[in-house]
Amino acid sequence: MTRDTMIDGWYPVSLASQLDAHGRSTALMGEPIEVRRGEDGNAKVTGGNGRALPACIRYGHVWSSLGDPQKPLFAIPEADQPGRRLVDVGVVRVRCSPLRAVENFLDIAHFPFVHTDILGAEPHTEVQNYKVEIREDEDEVWATQVRFYQPQAAKSAEGGITTEYMYRVPAPTCSILYKTCPPRPGEWDVITLFVQPLAEDLCDVWPWMALFDDETPMTDLIHFQQTIFVQDRSILENQIPRLLPLDPGMEIPTRADLTSVAYRRWLKRHGYTYGAQLVAQ
Amino acid sequence: MKLYDYVLSPSCYKARLMAALVGVKLDIRPVDFHPGAEHRGPELMALNPAGSIPILEDGDLVLTESSAMLVYLAAKAAPQWLGNDTAGLAARVQQWLSFSHRLTASLGAARLHEMLLRPGNIDALQGQGTAALRELEAGLVEQHIRGQRFLASDRPTVADIACFPYVALAPDGGVSLDPYPAIRLWSRTIRGLDGFIEMPGIHRLHELKPEPVPVVGEA
Amino acid sequence: MPAQSPAGPVALWRTRSGRAAAFADRCPHRGMRLSHGFVRGETLSCIYHGWSYAQAGNCLRIPAHPALTPPDTIRVATQHVEDGGGIIWISVGEPAAPPPRFEGLAPLRSMVVEAGIVALEAAAGTRAAGGLLDYTHDDRAVRLLLAPEGQARTLMHVLADEDSNPGERIAASRAAESLRRVAEDIARGGIAR
Known part of the structure; x- marks a missing residue:
């Protein structure tokens, strides 16, 4: 590799x-x-x-x-917007490929099963069509118009709502999520996943957030995001193979996985393969 | 009743789980354990000089040991969880309550090391964790032979709640639960109890719900 | 539950109606171990995205696309399972003969031993025959059914006399624990040499 x-x-x-x-x-x-x-x-x-x-x-x-x-x-212009609260969520170590950690962050279809009653719940499991592109000028992967029903989309959310998302991958081990911001319609909350590759199958994950939320205590914001990420951790440590397979025959994507398909294609195009497996073993 | 709580702490989860199972409402005070190390700050050190969480406060009573919290919650709301019926049962409950501290010291420390980068001799911790899991497995096999589904009895007691969290989260510390079929059955039985709540790392038992009728074309 | 077979890890599960099945322990969608999944009725679902599979291994449901009937090409590799006398047997490919029956014996527990069969034989002081090892401990005979998992690990099923009482069964379980301790000591010594 x-x-x-x-x-x-x-x-x-x-x-x-x-x-x-x-x-x-x-x-x-x-x-x-x-x-x-x-x-x-x-x-x-x-x-x-x-x-x-x-x-x-x-x-x-x-x-x-x-x-x-x-x-x-890479730039995150929203991070410098006045009025946002910047949240250091802290590190969580995961025995998985740094690329698998990012790919999971780009996935919404798992919400009802892994983040049950928080980010998703049966029977609201359908993933509607959304748009995915590799933006050539910025050289970034973008998914837009992603919508999903969420029982408790954020710490500040009361009850279920359909949340809109945008995903952005500006670097192979970093992703930024823009999410409907309940207290401020028209603005987006920024939730990031910064991944430090320790080895091809081991990473330290540093979630970070820039939110419009003046109400929720800081510790609650940290705990909400740690809850979400640690729910993912037991999935990430049990995927086989541990490295992200870039061989298209190895795993079966559906329409719901178009962001992941574009992400894998973009990784392959650039030779971003630290933590990836190119041929089935 | 006020619980100083960290959402990723299995010891805090013991108190939350027990309260949920016996129907006690807790007033949760989140503590920024990681990354903020608030449990070592002046406010919490004044309450608990040991610098650990959870801390349970009820009026003048301040508890800093999770086993004591389980006993307190059970005694207040559902005394059958104490397992005080006979001398033998009371002793078995105490036996497993004490044993649960070995789970914290081994599996719990391995988990902190592997997940939150706390220092420790990981090989030794994992080895001690495996030894404790084997003891638990053997104990549960013998209970099964006696026709009993729980650690001390055929009904759940505080002993089960004291042991369950660190066992269920052993894989977080790199200790596999695959070799322990009796632990798997016991764990599923606990997860199926009325009022059971999860914590991050313990997934919902989706099999308890029937297959839902899918919603198509929403949003 | 997770288990091992010569063809790799398997997810062993039982449908609501009681039929046992063995799947390759990997969801073809995103590689998640199916042994972490959940059983509803006659299907096993992956914990990650809820993809459901029938006992034959074909995918029945993809929750992200509720209106879609999954193509028949989406399937999990299955292995042949026989369920008899309280023991589940797996065979890779079509079995030549039905699995053995152990008349008069009841399965008690399964345990993983971090030692190969040679070390277990040395610990028991007898040789295994047909996968069965007889071990006598404190004048009590225990019969062990051994399934090797590589050179250095064995899955050991403890069989007890069908007519034994709970006290005798507990004694058999403890005898198996003793045997495991000795076998693992021998295996460790072997590595040190």
């Missing part, structure tokens, strides 16, 4: 709020790294052989790369 084309990407390696001089030992794509706050207050990241790695702080997290990033970190 090659990791070359993904090596120049940016990956989350720590919460910015937990950055200290003592540092955090972690890993990126199999290489041990150290993340700490330098004397100038900036994030310092060092690789396995002591070499300095690129570092930046954005969207509540420290980002780094093993290679030489050709582009700045």
